Amino acid sequence: xxxxxxxxxxxxxxxxxxxxxxxxxxxxxxxxxxxxxxxxxxxxxxxxxxxxxxxxxxxxxxxxxxxxxxxxxxxxxxxxxxxxxxxxxxxxxxxxxxxxxxxxxxxxxxxxxxxxxxxxxxxxxxxxxxxxxxxxxxxxxxxxxxx
Amino acid sequence: xxxxxxxxxxxxxxxxxxxxxxxxxxxxxxxxxxxxxxxxxxxxxxxxxxxxxxxxxxxxxxxxxxxxxxxxxxxxxxxxxxxxxxxxxxxxxxxxxxxxx
Numbered sequence: 001x002x003x004x005x006x007x008x009x010x011x012x013x014x015x016x017x018x019x020x021x022x023x024x025x026x027x028x029x030x031x032x033x034x035x036x037x038x039x040x041x042x043x044x045x046x047x048x049x050x051x052x053x054x055x056x057x058x059x060x061x062x063x064x065x066x067x068x069x070x071x072x073x074x075x076x077x078x079x080x081x082x083x084x085x086x087x088x089x090x091x092x093x094x095x096x097x098x099x100x101x102x103x104x105x106x107x108x109x110x111x112x113x114x115x116x117x118x119x120x121x122x123x124x125x126x127x128x129x130x131x132x133x134x135x136x137x138x139x140x141x142x143x144x145x146x147x
Numbered sequence: 148x149x150x151x152x153x154x155x156x157x158x159x160x161x162x163x164x165x166x167x168x169x170x171x172x173x174x175x176x177x178x179x180x181x182x183x184x185x186x187x188x189x190x191x192x193x194x195x196x197x198x199x200x201x202x203x204x205x206x207x208x209x210x211x212x213x214x215x216x217x218x219x220x221x222x223x224x225x226x227x228x229x230x231x232x233x234x235x236x237x238x239x240x241x242x243x244x245x246x247x248x
Contacts, residue, residue, distance in 0.1 A: 031191065034187050035192055042191075074189075078246065078248055118189050121186060123246055
């Protein structure tokens with residue numbers, strides 16, 4: 001049985017590709033390889049808060065899940081890198097704000113953003129790491145099936 | 148001969164053999180050692196770190212914002228902005244380069 005997080009990540013990836021952001025199809029999920037072409041988006045797991053909503057314990061118990069993930073908007077270019085980074089981040093926020101973009105998820109909410117920059121290479125690198133929280137529910141016995 | 152003079156002579160001799168790339172530095176022809184190694188930054192973003200090493204005497208007027216254009220080799224014609232000037236204290240200066248469009 002696959003966890004619903006697997007479905008969720010793939011749906012988010014597909015939504016970001018379909019949104020035709022400036023990163024195009026360069027949307028990577030928990031990558032281990034270096035990214036070599038930019039702009040690019042990187043989706044990474046952050047964590048998941050879980051809470052039982054019903055009693056008694058058992059397979060049918062409803063679990064509230066708040067899955068947090070980050071989308072890194074990665075830009076590497078000579079000029080306007082900060083604006084390009086923020087434009088890409090805005091495209092991501094917009095794409096994930098669409099209701100029903102991921103079936104089974106009640107809401108995807110922005111939860112904070114961090115910025116980093118590196119000037120040690122041949123072009124300045126700028127990154128916005130946007131955190132999101134995805135709210136969904138499953139039963140305790142079927143974490144792969146949202147309710 | 149002072150130690151400093153010996154080092155200066157050694158640098159000239161070394162660069163005579165190793166300075167294999169000609170470039171135009173603020174429109175002045177210079178020779179130096181050009182490297183452009185692969186590097187990663189910020190958790191997996193691939194980049195390059197181009198740099199040009201030359202004798203101090205050819206970099207006296209070089210500042211951040213100077214321009215360097217490679218004349219020889221596979222990178223011939225590539226233009227860079229100098230983003231850093233780093234004399235090593237022994238007579239050799241490393242220019243950190245930022246690629247220009």
